[in-house]
Amino acid sequence: MxxxxxxxxxxxxxxxxxxxxxxxxxxxxxxxxxxxxxxxxxxxxxxxxxxxxxxxxxxxxxxxxxxxxxxxxxxxxxxxxxxxxxxxxxxxxxxxxxxxxxxxxxxxxxxxxxxxxxxxxxxxxxxxxxxxxxxxxxxxxxxxxxxxxxxxxxxxxxxxxxxxxxVDTSFTMDEMIKLFNSKGLSVDDLVTLSGVHTIGLAHCSAFSDRFRQDSEGNLTLIDTSLDINYAQELIKKCPAGGSSTSVTVNNDPETSFVFDNRYFSNLLAHKGLFQSDSVIVEDGRTRKQVEEFANSEESFFKSWGESFLKLxxxxxxxxxxxxxxxxxxxxx
Missing domain, CATH: 1.10.520.10 (Peroxidase; domain 1)
Known part of the structure; x- marks a missing residue:
């Protein structure tokens, strides 16, 4: 420490x-x-x-x-x-x-x-x-x-x-860029401020679109961009037949209450909780910045201060x- x-x-x-x-x-x-x-x-x-x-x-x-x-x-x-x-x-x-x-x-x-x-x-x-x-x-x-x-x-x-x-968790990159630009925020700001998901909680309903639910409430992964082992962990935490609006999971499965750069490492490991997280690492316009932040917490923190001011x-x-x-x- x-x-x-x-x-x-x-x-x-x-x-x-x-x-x-x-x-x-x-x-x-x-x-x-x-x-x-x-x-x-x-x-x-x-x-x-x-x-x-x-x-x-x-x-x-x-x-x-x-x-x-x-x-x-x-x-x-x-x-x-x-x-x-x-x-x-x-x-x-x-x-x-x-x-x-x-x-x-x-x-x-x-x-x-x-x-x-x-x-x-x-x-x-x-x-x-x-x-x-x-x-x-x-x-x-x-x-x-x-x-x-x-x-x-x-x-x-x-x-x-x-x-x-x-931003809706199902947004595409183009939809997010359009919204951020309307607020005077750049693509770099979008990636940086997405780092907010390094802490916080989310309801199961916020990422349910990445799964298919059968008549008995059982979930099956349909989003191939999500790590299969991570997906299985999410399925266990979101019980079949239960209310997906009442159960929460950590945005960051590794360091859930620490503001660090682990979110970006998670993205590279295909462990972004939301669809809007995954598209950031899959898009050529933003992947390089994700890699930079995953490799350097100092770089992320510097950008965070600048983007947070704009926000x-x-x-x-x-x-x-x-x-x-x-x-x-x-x-x-």
Whole structure:
């Protein structure tokens, strides 16, 4: 473990430097809208409080980091990074069936409650989601780095916007590239951010399209791109005749709660859980990057910091474009 922590400490400053340089040359809409010291005066303890909340929750439930990362993706890809996924109510993003399995809401709510005590009406729920996901990666063993803050919370949350804006596990490479490009993310970002599957859990229903189910509920592998032994393990964990929506398996069968580069090694071994994972290693446009990340965790971590920054600045709302919610679940 000592060598691992030594690596993190050596790369921490490098990651921060790279992100600062990237931000300096970012497209003009970002400049002047978000900043790395946004809460320096108004709430200097903001990031520490979010980090402590995430660390405490993760100590009680090692699945929390994966939940927080998935929550961030589902927020930023729909209406931008504006915490619209947190709003409760009929017809909201949160009510859509694609989001009913999301978790991590209680962690965001806990951080918000503490911040409202020390810095009332100051820190947005959108910033809390972004910071919590950033901290989740570091707590799970990944790189630690700075991200800018200053996001405002959106007032619009519509379930109809969910399905057209999130990746389905059955997507082809072309479908994923098209969606990522629409968010200002490149093919390199697609491969890098797919590394989120190095942690987290998935319901059996999320990869059921890779199997055929007979009248008695027994599964048979039909996707030849999946390793047969790994497929047999999945079949054992998803019982015949059982509810595939109630059983979960680890996204990464090797190091399920550690943020590392094992996901990419798994892809090369044909152990990507989702069809959308497998196509990344099979496509000539992306295989080289998969191989690079599988061989170098340092390269993956460097790219993760850069792509994560781009993810957390998708269509952000600032100033009077949004609000600072008193409760993350309801608009003011």
């Amino acid at each position: 000592e060598s691992k922590f030594s690596f993190f400490s050596q790369t921490h400053n490098l990651c921060n430097l790279l992100i600062l340089v990237f931000f300096s040359f970012a497209p003009s809409p970002l400049l002047g809208r978000l900043s790395f010291d946004f809460y320096a005066t108004s709430c200097p303890v903001a990031e520490l409080m979010v980090s402590n909340t995430v660390r405490s929750a993760s100590a009680n439930d090692p699945a929390v980091p994966g939940k927080l990362l998935r929550l961030l993706f589902h927020d930023c890809f729909v209406e931008g990074c504006d915490a619209s996924v947190l709003l409760k109510g009929n017809g909201t993003e949160r009510s859509d069936p694609a989001n009913t399995s999301l978790g991590g809401f209680s962690v965001i709510d806990s951080a918000k409650r503490v911040l409202e005590i020390f810095c009332p009406g100051t820190v947005s729920c959108a910033d809390i989601i972004a910071l919590a996901a950033r901290d989740a990666v570091a707590i799970a063993g990944g790189p630690a780095f700075q991200i800018p803050t200053g996001r405002r919370d959106g007032r619009i949350s519509n379930s109809a916007n969910v399905r057209p804006n999130i 957390t600045t998708i269509e952000v709302k600032t100033d009077d474009e949004g609000e600072i919610r008193h409760s993350c679940s309801f608009s003011n």
